[in-house]
Amino acid sequence: MQVVHTDRHRGHDPSVETYLGVPVPACEVPARAEAIRDALAADGRFEIVPPTEHGPDPILAVHDAGLVRFLEEAWPSVERQEIERDFLVADTYPTRQMFSGMSDAFVAARPEPEAIGGRTGWWGLDSSNPIRPGTYEAARWAVDVALTTVNLVLGGETVAYGLCRPPGHHAAAAMAGGYCFFNNAAIAAAAIVRATGERVAILDVDVHHGNGTQQIFWRRDDVRYASLHADPRRLYPFFLGHADEVGEGPGRGANLNLPQPLRADDATYLADLDRALEWIAATPGSIIVVSLGFDTYEKDPIGDLALTTEGYAEMGRRVAALGRRLVILQEGGYHLPSLGDNARAWLRGAGGTIPEP
Numbered sequence: 495m496q497v498v499h500t501d502r503h504r505g506h507d508p509s510v511e512t513y514l515g516v517p518v519p520a521c522e523v524p525a526r527a528e529a530i531r532d533a534l535a536a537d538g539r540f541e542i543v544p545p546t547e548h549g550p551d552p553i554l555a556v557h558d559a560g561l562v563r564f565l566e567e568a569w570p571s572v573e574r575q576e577i578e579r580d581f582l583v584a585d586t587y588p589t590r591q592m593f594s595g596m597s598d599a600f601v602a603a604r605p606e607p608e609a610i611g612g613r614t615g616w617w618g619l620d621s622s623n624p625i626r627p628g629t630y631e632a633a634r635w636a637v638d639v640a641l642t643t644v645n646l647v648l649g650g651e652t653v654a655y656g657l658c659r660p661p662g663h664h665a666a667a668a669m670a671g672g673y674c675f676f677n678n679a680a681i682a683a684a685a686i687v688r689a690t691g692e693r694v695a696i697l698d699v700d701v702h703h704g705n706g707t708q709q710i711f712w713r714r715d716d717v718r719y720a721s722l723h724a725d726p727r728r729l730y731p732f733f734l735g736h737a738d739e740v741g742e743g744p745g746r747g748a749n750l751n752l753p754q755p756l757r758a759d760d761a762t763y764l765a766d767l768d769r770a771l772e773w774i775a776a777t778p779g780s781i782i783v784v785s786l787g788f789d790t791y792e793k794d795p796i797g798d799l800a801l802t803t804e805g806y807a808e809m810g811r812r813v814a815a816l817g818r819r820l821v822i823l824q825e826g827g828y829h830l831p832s833l834g835d836n837a838r839a840w841l842r843g844a845g846g847t848i849p850e851p
């Protein structure tokens with residue numbers, strides 16, 4: 495199996511994030527991608543290939559140009575402030591109650607702030623998402639990793655894996671958040687639709703609901719989105735991810751959320767995975783984009799489910815057994831010592847080889 499990877503992700507190198515206002519060690523760090531790359535390189539069944547550049551157009555097909563501009567300008571603005579800081583994070587967000595009683599049209603006409611603090615809140619979801627000097631460039635390369643993985647599959651591979659970092663599924667059309675800046679999986683799915691004219695399904699198995707992916711395709715029926723995740727009543731992103739979110743307009747029925755109980759184990763999870771796979775199989779299309787997270791792992795520091803390495807091998811097997819081509823893209827997963835084994839198990843399951851003990 496080919497693995498698309500570049501060390502350009504290292505430009506996004508937070509060492510600290512804030513958690514409820516308190517500085518804590520960052521979760522989404524370069525060592526994550528290095529652990530996965532090292533494990534796959536050592537396995538012998540994976541070939542690591544570099545991404546090719548795809549330019550801004552596939553990003554602009556999914557994201558608001560203002561978000562792209564903000565991310566490009568954010569760190570230069572910080573430098574102009576001449577305040578010594580390790581990373582940029584907002585402290586003021588335009589939460590919906592601020593606009594209570596005001597019409598949609600009036601709210602939509604509110605101008606983007608000029609100050610960098612205001613802009614960071616305007617384009618952001620949460621304060622656990624540090625922006626570093628190299629964040630924009632790393633996020634652009636993560637998109638190129640995703641699009642190169644798409645090219646491999648459109649070129650005839652039945653399965654390919656993109657080691658995207660930073661991840662993407664919390665990024666909405668006009669919003670970054672949750673360690674995500676550009677929505678790699680959404681950009682990949684939209685590119686597949688354009689290239690093939692087929693419908694595409696996105697299967698999201700990160701422990702967090704992919705609110706960004708859901709938002710981007712909410713009113714579209716050409717990209718179906720199915721997600722298994724910790725119940726948002728307990729876990730980030732808190733405000734979306736419930737089972738009654740099914741899409742609207744032409745997208746009604748093209749969104750499936752399967753929130754999971756606390757500490758859900760392999761058997762519980764895999765039963766719902768089968769439901770998601772049946773749902774995907776019910777509509778035509780030959781390619782699935784997988785948003786692959788390992789923060790469902792029993793030892794993950796920020797997830798609250800209890801999957802095992804054997805569970806990942808079985809998950810990979812069941813997804814591949816659907817018989818569709820797979821564009822597998824990395825999302826979260828924060829237990830560094832297990833990431834390599836878990837990625838190897840999942841991908842070998844999907845590639846038809848059972849991992850050795």
Ligand code: SP5
Nearest residue numbers: 513519521622661672673730826
């Ligand atoms: C892609 C993905 O998995 N994003 C997850 C975003 C979770 N955001 C909230 C994290 C709060 C946890 N903070 C504790 C940090 C200890 N290192």
Ligand code: ZN
Nearest residue numbers: 700701702826
């Ligand atoms: Zn996650």
